[in-house]
Amino acid sequence: MLKRWSEWRENRQIARIHLSEQQWQQAMAYPSAAQLAPALTQRWRDMTLRFLLRKNFYSGAGFVISDEVRLRISAQATLPVLAIGLHWYDDWDSIVVYETAFIPPFAQRDESGLVSHSRRVLSGEAWLRGPVIFSWEDVIGAGHGAHNVVIHEVAHKLDMRSGAANGAPPFHHTMSPARWHEVMTEAWDWAHQAQRNGRPVPIDSYGLEQPGEFFSVLSEHFFMQPESLFEHWPQVYEQLMLFYQQDPLRGCFVS
Numbered sequence: 001m002l003k004r005w006s007e008w009r010e011n012r013q014i015a016r017i018h019l020s021e022q023q024w025q026q027a028m029a030y031p032s033a034a035q036l037a038p039a040l041t042q043r044w045r046d047m048t049l050r051f052l053l054r055k056n057f058y059s060g061a062g063f064v065i066s067d068e069v070r071l072r073i074s075a076q077a078t079l080p081v082l083a084i085g086l087h088w089y090d091d092w093d094s095i096v097v098y099e100t101a102f103i104p105p106f107a108q109r110d111e112s113g114l115v116s117h118s119r120r121v122l123s124g125e126a127w128l129r130g131p132v133i134f135s136w137e138d139v140i141g142a143g144h145g146a147h148n149v150v151i152h153e154v155a156h157k158l159d160m161r162s163g164a165a166n167g168a169p170p171f172h173h174t175m176s177p178a179r180w181h182e183v184m185t186e187a188w189d190w191a192h193q194a195q196r197n198g199r200p201v202p203i204d205s206y207g208l209e210q211p212g213e214f215f216s217v218l219s220e221h222f223f224m225q226p227e228s229l230f231e232h233w234p235q236v237y238e239q240l241m242l243f244y245q246q247d248p249l250r251g252c253f254v255s
């Protein structure tokens, strides 16, 4: 009953939100979005607004959180769970946004669940059972190349649903954990070997620092440059497709 009531209330709140076509186009301007079927684009809009209403946005260092800030972060954060559902984000509700790069309030301590970045040290952070933090400057920089700080951090959140961010999110019953492990380990080993030999690696080398970063950086590539990921690592692409239940190359869902 309570669930039905909150859904009803949320539907009424959504009906009252008026956004221009231009605002949507701006929020959804990402490579894999162009492939989406119209029905999925509509679903994306709907889920984006539900995400926006369910999460609390907080200002970092006085940054003014505008509608554009909420909308763009919500749209990007929703893309990875378009098929698997917003309930995958039910275990967290706070987003802190700084205007530019920020200084993390704590030192990096992976074992405590904090995931912070040495390279993009101040562009984003995801806390186990805590908030997700972004630099707005980095959020709007997304869309160039494979980098997307929002997808990166929410991928950590998905990963953390099974404990620490270790590169193994909770698997659907249709997936084989053994196969995931085998494919990811092979790609991880190959990439490290290539890096040692000075050969090019298909993803940002930051993803090679630890398995949790590997999963997040691969997720960025999966949604931002699916062609290149598929070309270099078709088996990794397939595992991510099974997890996200989406095929960004074809703009459709898979089960």
Ligand SMILES: [Zn+2]
Residues within 6 Å of the ligand: 115, 116, 117, 152, 156, 212, 213, 216
């Ligand atoms: Zn990370």
